[in-house]
Amino acid sequence: xxTVKAGTYFWSGNEACAEAAITVGCRFFAGYPISPANEIxxxxxxxxxxxxxxxxxMEDEIASIGAVMGASWGGRKAMTATSGPGFSLMxxxxxxxxxxxxxxxxxxxxxxxxxxxxxxxxAQGDIxxxxxxxxxxxxxxxxxxxxxxxxxxxxIRAFNLAEKYRTPVILLTDETTAHxxxxxxxxxREELEIIDRKKPKTQDKAFFGSENVAPMPSVGENFNVAVTxxxxxEYGVRFTQDPAVHRRMVGALNAKIGNHTDDLVxxxxxxxxxxxxxIVSFGCTSRAVYEAVEAAEAEGLRVGFVRxxxxxxxxxxxxxxxxxxxxxxxxAEINLGQIVREVQRVACNSEIVPLNKIGGGQLITPEExxxxxxxxxxxx
Amino acid sequence: xxxxxxxxxxMRDLKLPFCPGCGLFSLSDAFLKAVYELGNExxxxxxxASGIGCSSWIPSPYFLADSVHTLHGRSIPVATxxxxxxxxxxxxxxxxxxxxxxxxLGHFIHAARRNTDILVIMGNNMxxxxxxxxxxxxxxxxxxxxxxxxxxxxxPLDAAKLxxxxxxxxxxxxxxxxxxxxxxxxxxxxxxxxxxxxxAVTQCPTAYGRRAGFKDIGETxxxxxxxxxxxxxxxxxxxxELEKKIVVGEFxxxxxxxxxxxxxxxxxxxxxxxxxx
Numbered sequence: 001x002x003t004v005k006a007g008t009y010f011w012s013g014n015e016a017c018a019e020a021a022i023t024v025g026c027r028f029f030a031g032y033p034i035s036p037a038n039e040i041x042x043x044x045x046x047x048x049x050x051x052x053x054x055x056x057x058m059e060d061e062i063a064s065i066g067a068v069m070g071a072s073w074g075g076r077k078a079m080t081a082t083s084g085p086g087f088s089l090m091x092x093x094x095x096x097x098x099x100x101x102x103x104x105x106x107x108x109x110x111x112x113x114x115x116x117x118x119x120x121x122x123a124q125g126d127i128x129x130x131x132x133x134x135x136x137x138x139x140x141x142x143x144x145x146x147x148x149x150x151x152x153x154x155x156i157r158a159f160n161l162a163e164k165y166r167t168p169v170i171l172l173t174d175e176t177t178a179h180x181x182x183x184x185x186x187x188x189r190e191e192l193e194i195i196d197r198k199k200p201k202t203q204d205k206a207f208f209g210s211e212n213v214a215p216m217p218s219v220g221e222n223f224n225v226a227v228t229x230x231x232x233x234e235y236g237v238r239f240t241q242d243p244a245v246h247r248r249m250v251g252a253l254n255a256k257i258g259n260h261t262d263d264l265v266x267x268x269x270x271x272x273x274x275x276x277x278x279i280v281s282f283g284c285t286s287r288a289v290y291e292a293v294e295a296a297e298a299e300g301l302r303v304g305f306v307r308x309x310x311x312x313x314x315x316x317x318x319x320x321x322x323x324x325x326x327x328x329x330x331x332a333e334i335n336l337g338q339i340v341r342e343v344q345r346v347a348c349n350s351e352i353v354p355l356n357k358i359g360g361g362q363l364i365t366p367e368e369x370x371x372x373x374x375x376x377x378x379x380x
Numbered sequence: 381x382x383x384x385x386x387x388x389x390x391m392r393d394l395k396l397p398f399c400p401g402c403g404l405f406s407l408s409d410a411f412l413k414a415v416y417e418l419g420n421e422x423x424x425x426x427x428x429a430s431g432i433g434c435s436s437w438i439p440s441p442y443f444l445a446d447s448v449h450t451l452h453g454r455s456i457p458v459a460t461x462x463x464x465x466x467x468x469x470x471x472x473x474x475x476x477x478x479x480x481x482x483x484x485l486g487h488f489i490h491a492a493r494r495n496t497d498i499l500v501i502m503g504n505n506m507x508x509x510x511x512x513x514x515x516x517x518x519x520x521x522x523x524x525x526x527x528x529x530x531x532x533x534x535x536p537l538d539a540a541k542l543x544x545x546x547x548x549x550x551x552x553x554x555x556x557x558x559x560x561x562x563x564x565x566x567x568x569x570x571x572x573x574x575x576x577x578x579x580a581v582t583q584c585p586t587a588y589g590r591r592a593g594f595k596d597i598g599e600t601x602x603x604x605x606x607x608x609x610x611x612x613x614x615x616x617x618x619x620x621e622l623e624k625k626i627v628v629g630e631f632x633x634x635x636x637x638x639x640x641x642x643x644x645x646x647x648x649x650x651x652x653x654x655x656x657x
Contacts, residue, residue, distance in 0.1 A: 028465060030457075049650030054464050054643060058457060059490040066450065066457030066487075070429070073448055073458075074465035096451050219427045219446035220466040226392075226441035228449035237394070237441050238449075 002051050006188040013151040013178040014039035014081075017107060017171070018047065019186070020155035021079055024194055026105070027053035028078035030067035032060055032086060035119045036175040037109040040081035061086035065093040065106065072102045073227060075218035077159055081107035084126055085116065087133070094168050095134030098253065099229035101208060101216070103162035103169075103197055105155070110174040110283075112359060121361030122175035124283055127338040130170045131312045137250055139257035141264060142170040142312040144282040148182040154309065160195040161264065165256055166213050172311055174334075175361060176284035206234035209249040211256050257313065265315045268307040269322075275304030277373050278326030278350070280319065280343055282308040285332050285364050292369035303373060314342045323347035330355050330372050332364050387412040390423055392444050397437055401597040403556040403582030407503050408438045410559055410580075411472075414566035427469045429459035431484060433476035434510050434584075435503035453484030456491045459498045460639070467640045470570065471497070477504040477518040481539045485517075488539075492546035494639045495574040501566070502539060502577070505584035506592075513587030520624065524591050540579045544632045549574030551631040555581040557604035558628065565630070574638040581626055 004019045011019070018040050021029070029048055031041040041057065048055040054071070058064040064080045071078040082090065087108045097104060110126045112118035130142040141161055145154040155171055162169040200207065200215035200223060207214050207225055214234070217223035226236035231246045239245035257264065271293065272278070281289050286307045293303045306322050308315055319342075323329060329347055331340040332355040340354040355372050357364050390412050398404050415423065423445035430436035432452035440449035446469075450458045455473045463471040473480075480488055480502045491498065507525055508514040514527040518539070522531040543551040550572050554562040562580055569576040583589055583600040594600045604626060611629035614622060 028461065030461065046650075049647045050653070052647060052651075054461075054647075056461075056464070056643070059486050062454065063457035063460075063487055063490070066454045067461035069450070070448065070458035070461035071465050074462050076465050078461075092451055093454065218466075219448065219462055220469045222424050224423075224444055224446060226447050226449070228440060229451065230449065237392075 003189070004186055006186050009184050009186060010181060011148055011184050012039060012181045013145070013148045013173065014109070015043055016148045016151040016184055017081070017155045017173070017178070018043035020152040021105070021159070022047055022051055022053070023186070023189075023192065024077065024156045024159040025196070026077045026079050026159060027051065028068065028071035028076040029053070029055050029080065030058050030064040030071070030078075031080045031082065032058055032064050034083045034086045036111055036178055037081040037083050037107065039178070040107060061089040062093065065090040068104045069093060069097055069100070069102050072104050073219050077103070077163065079105040079107065081109065083109050083111045084113040087126060087129065091133040095136060095138060096229040097168040098134070098138045100227050101166040101214070101253065103166050103216070105158045105162055105169050105171060107171045107173065109178045110172065112361065118360065120175070121359075122284060122363065123335060123358065123361070124174055124285060124333050125335040125338070125358070126172065127311060127333070127335065130172050137254060139254045140170065140312045141165070141167060141257060142172045142310070144172050144308055144311045145177055146283050146286045146307065147177065148180060149184045150309070151177060152184055152186065156192060156194070160193065163195045163197045164213070165260070166197060166216055167257065172283070174283045176363065208232060208236055209234050209252045211252045211259065213256060261313045261316070264310055264313055265318065266309040267315050267318045268309060269318065270305040270307065271302070272304035272306060272322050273325065275302045275325050276327065277301060277303045278322040278329040279303060279305045279332060279369065280308065280322070280329060280339065281305070281332040282311060282339065285334055288364055288366045288369055289332065291366035292373060295366065295370045296373045299374065301373060308339070311339070314346070316346045319343055319346045323350045326350060328353060330369065332369055334358060334364060385413055385416045390415065390444055391442050394442055396442060398434065399586045401583070401585045402434070403505065403580075403584065404434055404438060404503055406556040406559055407435070407501070407562070407580045407582055410563040411438070411501065411566055414563050414570060418567060418570060425470050427462055427466065427471050428474065429455040429462065429471065430474045431455040431479035432510075433479045435474050435476035436479060438474045438503070439472070453479055453482070453487070455479065456484060456487035456498070456500065460491060460496050463497050463640060464643055467497070467644070471499070473498055473500040475500070475502055476509070477502060477506065477539070478508045478516050481537055481542070482517045489542070489546045492543050492548040492575045492577070495547055495549055495636050496639045497574055499569050499576040499578070502579045503582045504539070504579050505582050505588055506536070507584055507588040509584045509587040513591060525588070526591070540577065540631050543575070543577040547575070547636065548577050548632060549636060549638070550576040550633050552577070553579040553581065553626070553628050553631070555604040555608060555626060555628065556583060557601040558608065561628070572633070574636060
């Protein structure tokens with residue numbers, strides 16, 4: 001068995017993620033054991049060697065993400081999987097990856113934090129960390145699946161975006177989506193879009209700092225590529241004092257992502273036209289929203305729902321569209337209020353109502369969402 | 381190659397960043413001379429990884445080669461995967477003592493344990509030089525640094541011996557006062573397999589020497605020469621006799637299955653089992 005055949009499977013989210021990685025061409029994984037991400041490395045430790053891929057368990061998460069970066073410069077599509085504490089340890093290297101324009105995928109299976117928190121319990125508390133976790137001026141890409149099917153699809157998309165934009169991409173999932181077991185359809189290979197990084201031509205010498213994504217050589221291909229996360233010019237030569245070089249380079253790296261939000265942002269718009277109340281949610285929490293929307297309709301309320309599949313860059317246009325109709329927007333997330341800040345920033349003329357819950361891996365129920373919708377009576 | 385050695389043939393046309401009298405000029409030269417004497421026309425068969433610190437600037441971006449300048453302490457994990465996915469490359473890590481056995485110590489031990497097929501060359505100036513001369517895990521006991529104004533109150537780490545205990549295939553220590561031995565050691569290590577470690581004790585006149593009581597570079601180099609004790613002789617000496625001495629020579633040269641060998645044998649096995657599905 002090489003890559004998985006098209007067909008129907010009954011997988012956990014973590015298994016779907018691992019198989020998707022193999023399907024999209026990931027051939028290197030380095031990681032460190034941590035709940036609730038362990039099924040990804042366990043599955044890949046068996047499967048990667050069967051497809052000439054390398055699996056290695058490193059001594060910690062810092063080494064794991066370092067090895068992922070090295071493998072990417074060696075020419076492989078590479079990934080790691082972790083949870084909050086490990087994700088924290090990886091932050092410095094994620095910044096390195098942004099600065100050196102190193103494509104790779106980091107799966108963060110969110111669990112209850114801060115600190116050790118509740119290691120096996122579901123949470124969505126790493127939203128802002130995925131955006132601002134490393135120091136300095138950077139732009140992040142983070143995707144949020146809400147089913148096993150999407151664990152497969154968004155893992156492929158995460159690799160595609162990493163390769164296309166030459167940057168680390170975070171698959172920001174959660175314990176519930178990672179562990180739920182569902183039916184999933186793997187499409188035929190020819191129906192899948194698979195993107196590989198742009199390679200340089202023999203005479204190319206500029207490999208960094210282009211708004212249009214510079215071509216990426218691998219080490220060992222005789223390009224004499226100098227990779228550094230110190231401020232550098234297009235040729236990889238350090239400029240640690242020059243303000244102009246820094247502005248040009250960091251500006252280009254941010255523009256590379258910031259100028260392509262239309263390509264990067266994906267949401268599911270559910271009944272958003274002509275709604276009175278809006279709901280914004282993502283990941284496992286979003287699964288409870290549909291039932292609440294139907295129940296509210298039975299009460300005579302029109303409710304629209306924007307489900308974020310892309311968390312970063314934040315889907316500003318889509319939230320503005322929702323706010324155009326909805327005077328009240330409920331933001332449901334299992335943390336103490338993170339995405340709600342973005343919604344407040346973007347939809348400043350609507351009443352923004354946070355719906356939060358933390359601890360024990362308890363999810364927000366349809367009843368709790370319905371109660372929030374009905375709170376304060378019907379608003380026209 | 382008939383022409384005489386010049387380090388410039390292997391380097392980008394850039395001005396080196398090191399202070400006057402820095403030992404890293406000698407270390408860089410010793411490495412490139414070893415490369416030259418082994419018959420390499422260029423550095424195409426090499427890939428360099430380094431961390432943060434003066435020693436890490438030896439290859440990056442000065443060597444005309446592939447070089448990956450990683451974060452402080454993280455060169456070894458990056459080098460590990462480069463070697464795994466590009467096994468034909470000769471992967472060499474340059475780093476300082478703070479980088480390799482301070483912040484990066486965990487990776488160093490595990491790379492030796494795995495017998496990872498990389499050569500790690502550590503320029504040990506016994507101090508954090510780039511940041512202004514703070515105490516390092518390698519600073520000799522009672523030495524004055526910018527963060528030990530009363531003299532350091534911790535005992536230094538013996539990196540070359542630690543490498544042996546952790547499983548390295550090759551471990552050696554020389555000083556910049558032993559340029560020929562250092563070069564020969566690098567030549568030897570470049571031809572061996574598995575995890576190879578060379579510690580080059582080096583002078584840092586700017587951030588270490590002047591505070592530690594060395595009048596000038598000449599005095600530091602004389603100190604290195606006069607206090608160097610061959611490894612074989614040191615075995616018969618006690619801790620008191622070895623106080624303030626620098627043990628030089630080879631500490632191990634042995635064969636063990638290397639990481640590349642073991643990882644690729646797993647691939648072969650897995651493909652067989654995969655075909656049965």
